[in-house]
Amino acid sequence: xxxxxxxxxxxxxxxxxxxxxxxxxxxxxxxxxxxxxxxxxxxxxxxxxxxxxxxxxxxxxxxxxxxxxxxxxxxxxxxxxxxxxxxxxxxxxxxxxxxxxxxxxxxxxxxxxxxxxxxxxxxxxxxxxxxxxxxxxxxxxxxxxxxxxxxxxxxxxxxxxxxxxxxxxxxxxxxxxxxxxxxxxxxxxxxxxxxxxxxxxxxxxxxxxxxxxxxxxxxxxxxxxxxxxxxxxxxxxxxxxxxxxxxxxxxxxxxxxxxxxxxxxxxxxxxxxxxxxxxxxxxxxxxxxxxxxxxxxxxxxxxxxxxxxxxxxxxxxxxxxxxxxxxxxxxxxxxxxxxxxxxxxxxxxxxxxxxxxxxxxxxxxxxxxxxxxxxxxxxxxxxxxxxxxxxxxxxxxxxxxxxxxxxxxxxxxxxxxxxxxxxxxxxxxxxxxxxxxxxxxxxxxxxxxxxxxxxxxxxxxxxxxxxxxxxxxxxxxxxxxxxxxxxxxxxxxxxxxxxxxxxxx
RNA sequence: GCCGGCGUAGCUCAGUUGGCUAGAGCGCCUGACUGUGGAUCAGGAGGUCACAGGUUCGAGCCCUGUCGUCGGUACCA
Numbered sequence: 001x002x003x004x005x006x007x008x009x010x011x012x013x014x015x016x017x018x019x020x021x022x023x024x025x026x027x028x029x030x031x032x033x034x035x036x037x038x039x040x041x042x043x044x045x046x047x048x049x050x051x052x053x054x055x056x057x058x059x060x061x062x063x064x065x066x067x068x069x070x071x072x073x074x075x076x077x078x079x080x081x082x083x084x085x086x087x088x089x090x091x092x093x094x095x096x097x098x099x100x101x102x103x104x105x106x107x108x109x110x111x112x113x114x115x116x117x118x119x120x121x122x123x124x125x126x127x128x129x130x131x132x133x134x135x136x137x138x139x140x141x142x143x144x145x146x147x148x149x150x151x152x153x154x155x156x157x158x159x160x161x162x163x164x165x166x167x168x169x170x171x172x173x174x175x176x177x178x179x180x181x182x183x184x185x186x187x188x189x190x191x192x193x194x195x196x197x198x199x200x201x202x203x204x205x206x207x208x209x210x211x212x213x214x215x216x217x218x219x220x221x222x223x224x225x226x227x228x229x230x231x232x233x234x235x236x237x238x239x240x241x242x243x244x245x246x247x248x249x250x251x252x253x254x255x256x257x258x259x260x261x262x263x264x265x266x267x268x269x270x271x272x273x274x275x276x277x278x279x280x281x282x283x284x285x286x287x288x289x290x291x292x293x294x295x296x297x298x299x300x301x302x303x304x305x306x307x308x309x310x311x312x313x314x315x316x317x318x319x320x321x322x323x324x325x326x327x328x329x330x331x332x333x334x335x336x337x338x339x340x341x342x343x344x345x346x347x348x349x350x351x352x353x354x355x356x357x358x359x360x361x362x363x364x365x366x367x368x369x370x371x372x373x374x375x376x377x378x379x380x381x382x383x384x385x386x387x388x389x390x391x392x393x394x395x396x397x398x399x400x401x402x403x404x405x406x407x408x409x410x411x412x413x414x415x416x417x418x419x420x421x422x423x424x425x426x427x428x429x430x431x432x433x434x435x436x437x438x439x440x441x442x443x444x445x446x447x448x449x450x451x452x453x454x455x456x457x458x459x460x461x462x463x464x465x466x467x468x469x470x471x472x473x474x475x476x477x478x479x480x481x482x483x484x485x486x487x488x489x490x491x492x493x494x495x496x497x498x499x500x501x502x503x504x505x
Numbered sequence: 506g507c508c509g510g511c512g513u514a515g516c517u518c519a520g521u522u523g524g525c526u527a528g529a530g531c532g533c534c535u536g537a538c539u540g541u542g543g544a545u546c547a548g549g550a551g552g553u554c555a556c557a558g559g560u561u562c563g564a565g566c567c568c569u570g571u572c573g574u575c576g577g578u579a580c581c582a
Binding site for chain 1: 506538539540541542543544545572573574575576578579580581582
């Protein structure tokens with residue numbers, strides 16, 4: 001043999017093997033069902049886009065995580081037209097909106113697709129992952145945001161994820177916080193730049209005030225102590241890395257803490273306290289009224305405090321959000337963080353269109369949500385799609401086995417004909433290992449009697465615990481029945497009905 | 506990106522201060538039991554010790570680099 005190619009995958013990529021795929025497809029189908037119930041229409045766009053279409057929405061730092069693609073058409077002397085893989089579904093949507101002017105407005109679409117980011121992979125974080133997005137483009141009214149929040153709730157309910165909480169706030173409330181705390185648009189910070197092993201040089205730099213939001217977003221993860229340090233002097237973390245502080249003054253930090261102190265399970269209480277705190281701030285009443293209106297509409301539809309909260313620490317990556325922002329967490333799987341999030345982005349489409357175009361939407365991290373549901377046992381992986389394995393007992397009877405298999409399939413019962421070369425014992429073992437619940441056996445005996453033998457492997461699995469001796473095991477033939485050939489379908493159906501399958505499979 | 510830990514069978518891991526032919530459990534395969542999945546018993550296959558270089562009489566073990574992986578941190582449109 002010559003050198004075989006080593007089978008391997010590029011870092012951060014993974015295969016999706018059959019077991020989790022079944023659960024994944026159920027997840028996606030269920031989400032799609034909810035979105036179509038809301039009247040959203042499907043859209044697909046290519047994985048590859050021109051790099052200038054992808055980048056720019058979030059500045060140069062965004063480019064660092066885009067996978068670039070070599071343009072095969074570029075010729076010597078021609079201007080380069082670099083390409084990249086999409087990193088989200090929102091930017092392609094903005095392009096589509098701008099490119100197809102005759103699309104209905106408002107345009108309400110859903111899209112489930114892979115996206116790619118060149119970030120460092122981590123647990124539950126891959127370089128290729130699937131997002132499921134829902135967006136309303138062309139609606140300035142907050143009713144569109146209310147609808148998105150409601151759809152998030154209905155989706156999570158349909159997925160049977162257990163208790164969850166959708167939290168929302170508004171980017172404009174956070175802008176008011178900057179006024180309230182008297183934080184200027186540019187913050188001067190001292191960055192520490194590594195110049196060698198263990199040595200640093202200090203450099204002054206300007207950071208936009210939005211950096212404050214980025215820090216606030218970490219509250220839940222790092223706690224108030226570290227948050228305070230990061231707002232002021234900075235600190236050195238466990239690994240010895242220096243975290244740059246924003247150099248805010250005590251008064252400013254105190255006011256931010258006042259703001260963060262406003263939290264309650266009651267939306268109206270949060271709004272009341274916010275009104276008090278932002279008392280003299282210009283424009284505050286108007287923004288708070290908007291949140292109050294959303295809250296009232298949600299309550300009117302039955303989305304109450306038990307699952308939708310106003311949480312002022314929700315900031316999200318604020319690069320293009322302009323209004324309400326929202327995210328959902330599973331209360332049984334808090335460590336997975338936000339599994340579903342979004343917000344209003346009224347300026348994004350303008351980049352392509354040149355004129356304002358309001359838009360709002362949310363995105364599900366399908367992989368993260370799936371991982372969370374598998375971990376808390378709210379969804380189970382199924383190995384087989386077949387419900388019946390038709391075994392091959394006598395090779396001479398293969399035509400009959402084929403016939404039975406197709407009879408089952410044509411009656412809507414997923415069935416597999418065993419195509420390997422193994423004895424009956426091995427075939428049963430195969431069915432058991434694959435999670436196929438029913439085995440069908442027809443040999444010389446059955447043929448003579450005009451019957452078929454059906455075996456429910458799930459019953460045997462239960463009885464296995466009490467049977468010790470192999471003789472007994474074989475003699476008892478747990479879960480096995482013999483029925484007339486003509487009653488095959490009816491018998492299979494009643495056997496399948498006996499143990500009801502969970503929807504997730 | 507930065508800091509640190511770890512790479513030994515399909516999986517989880519042992520492997521002494523560097524010393525004979527690299528081990529275990531699980532899984533897999535075969536058989537007992539050729540018409541019965543579990544359990545039990547017996548046997549078997551499977552390793553370039555991540556890769557490359559170096560030190561040494563001798564390296565899974567020590568050194569350097571690369572790759573991978575895990576954790577922290579940054580970023581997350």
